[in-house]
Amino acid sequence: MSVSNAAVTGSTTVSPRAKKIVLPNLVSHCTYQLRFNRHRKQVTTETKKWLFKDGNLMGKKRDAYHGLKCGLLTSMCYPDAAYPQLRVTNDFLTYLFHLDNLSDDMDNSGTLTTADEVLNSLYHPHAWRSSARVGKMTRDYYKRLILTASPGAQQRFIETFDFFFQSVTQQALDRAAGVIPDLESYIALRRDTSGCKPCWALIEYACNLDIPDEVMDHPTIRNLGEAANDLVTWSNDIFSYNVEQSKGDTHNMIPVVMNQEGIDLQSAVDFVGDMCKQSIDRFDEERSRLPSWGPEIDRQVDIYVDGLANWIVGSLHWSFETERYFGKTGRQVKASRVVELLPLRA
Template sequence: MSHSTTPTQLPRPISVKKIVLPDLVSHCTFKLRISRHWKQVTTETKKWLFKDNNLLGQKRNTYHGLKCGVLTSMCYPDAGYPQLRAVNDFLTYLFHIDNLSDDMDNRGTCSTADEVLNSLYHPHTWRSSARVGKMTRDYYKRVILTASPGAQQRFIETFDFFFQSVTQQALDRATGVIPDLESYIALRRDTSGCKPCWALIEYANNLDIPDEVMDHPTIRDLGEAANDLVTWSNDIFSYNVEQSKGDTHNMIPVVMNQEGVDLQTAVDFVGNMCKQSIDRFNEERSRLPSWGPEIDRDVAIYVDGLANWIVRSLHWSFESERYFGKKGRQVKATRVVDLLPKRTSS
């Protein structure tokens, strides 16, 4: 797939001061539920993350505004406390890695990937003093206590893909490349970090689904539709912060660049793609084959876990301060986002 090389700074007409978000929340009718352990996991993960004075000042404030414990507790509402805690540690750490990778060149992402992947492949023997490696080993040693071999394999493989794709993203950022839409979608399905989270649905619910079932086209399509919704909607919600930093690894500038359309048209275009991904998920769900009562029960729990992610990510994006600061509730009601000024690099 070819990349079209274009400058990182897309021109934006000066008159454009705001965008109107698509109404994705009312297009998604899945139920919202939350684990009764949400406050406890939030407290314990915070202690884990801040240990040894890790994250100080603004980074610590950013963590508080993230509200990751709420996201985890709604995406994995039926998990037992030990599993929910390990998943919340992972998700919080994933946001932390995502923030780090935004500021890294490809060499930085490669060295982080070495630490993380060695810690996953060799949790009992790999030794490193790097903080990210220690954190990886700590949560993963808890995961492998009860995760099925298949879930472990899927978790490590997809996390490996995540690092390969963020390395490509760092290269694109450094060279000012805006990929074409097809290339971007393929890359974004891995940079999202959703795929390891899907493996954790198996772990959190104590599922042991055979590999041939997880490899079935319908199960794969359901995972892809959920990934696309979570990821593409995230591109809409995070666009304002990213455009202020000049970051073009986002579907909106990709669409503007490829289709030659204005900003609001691109937002609407991506919004329609999000709605289609929810419809796609519902269609695939209605086509699920049967593998017998026991496997069907586990598959139903897994698919419910994907649906939890779809609905929960949409609501959490307005509750978290990551995208809209303190104005999330207001933005959710009006769907109007005032664009931030571009940051000037020092």
Template sequence: MSPPSFPSRLMRPPRPSQPTKIVLPDLVSHCNFPLRHNRHRKRITTETKRMDKYHGLKAGLLTSMCYPDAAYPQLRLCNDFLTYLFHLDNLSDDMDDRGTRNVANVVLNSLYHPHTYWSPARIGKMTRDYYRRMVLTASPGCQQRFIETFDFFFQSVTQQALDRATGVIPDLESYIALRRDTSGCKPCWALIEYANNLDIPDEVMDHPIVRSLGEAANDLVTWSNDIFSYNVEQAKGDTHNMIPVVMHQEGLDLQSAVDFVGDMCRQSIDRFVEEQQHLPSWGPKIDRDLAIYIDGLANWIVGSLHWSFESERYFGKNGRQVKATRVVDLLPRRPASH
């Protein structure tokens, strides 16, 4: 879906009266991709539970569903990265643009120079640990895509921090472009290559249809996440979410904006299915590897949808009830902290 073009920066709208609940769109029923689990699921989820801080996150479950065919060493690295990515996301929520730049400096230097750069910061140690394991088997193209897209992630979260500090709500088109990077999905797509031992040529990965498939998967994961995380974020006054963007730009009430974003999510799934019909052939070996990669994107679409109701990150202990009823009781707004 191509959103219309609007002026690039818009200020915070007046706050309407707050409703008490929203009804989520039924995205699970619209997604027909098979939900699969990695055979090492029990081992990886047990190891994740040892990290008490992330007990309710269930990153191991997400990893198992998104990388169902990975061998254990690759699955463990993907799980470590996802847990680390959620840690980064939580850090960036509380940072200004200078803070995100400082973290970016440590992380990116640790990636570009994993054997020569050293930082005492915990985030630097974590980065070196997983990336030194990754380079043992990841193809050069996979490594390059991983680092480049992680660089984009930090550039975009820095902009997000600026927007948050100034109360700016971007227009929909600008938000979509920024959110494709703040989501952190793109490095996770590189890990599909790593987890399945793929070595796909750059010219194939850069093909417009392959890029479009990655974007459609990113959009579904990201936009549905905006719906699922809206309640927690509105309670904090965070405006980096598609729902307030749509409310402001389209002049919609909250439920209508949720429905609007839900329709966009369904269209992104439809777009993913449609684009696959137009893939060219690069020969048996590349076609086989590319099919595994695209299947990996589909695993992320279906896996993320189901995981969102199993994790306690968005709905606390009520995820399964919310999945069944699709009704979310809105949290009260917290007082602003200084």
């Protein structure tokens, strides 16, 4: 079933193609404090120079960067980071969006080639030699990151970025085959295609944390990371659905739910919205169950968990500020929650 097929719910026939959707009210469900990093403007300016160096990104791609407002996202998600750490983090997030845009147009071999370049640059930042732009960018930010990141944060960053490339390779295969996975398989894959897990390692880096591996591997810490990942990722599927459906892209939870549950578009949006709200509730429940590892580790864990909460609230508000999902109407959509669907592209 494609997203444009008719669905029958009870005795009401849904038209083959809906004209609009109503978004769930996720912002009101999230009560965490939204804060901004004081280095936002400086970091945004420096990252722009870094990204555009040597004539990289021209025309529409350069315009899209300005509309992305990645510096705002980084500022909201890492509000307490010092300038050097915020700069590396903003460089990475900007580069990650660039990779995401590239992977949307990649086949399996293109994804593998990019993954090989990026991962070799991470595992061998001082020894790997390549003229590829993506490799140069990778080595540049990672050499700065390892100056102060703890060994555990470095390892988690590389491992989870490796998982990201494995998952986008599978996504490319599914896209080529026209496969819409079942919900359980999609969730497992999406937790890695989101790119959130390396961003969680950057919380450790940005806040100068050195949390023991056994603490980071504790089930409650893992569950908190998963709940935050689910909220950021599934809400992103709702917010990005309009643009993706216009391109016929089905790597999104909404068509997955429509296909599996046999429900219409708005019902699927509501279904995913409820899952998002449940993920916030799950985060709060897990947070109330945090054990103690002693004063110093507890202090660092609290900062890390606050960092996950910053990502939850920051990503929700940023989604209506960036032009990536709603163009220049984001604030209007935030107020009305009504999205007029784009026509399918030729």
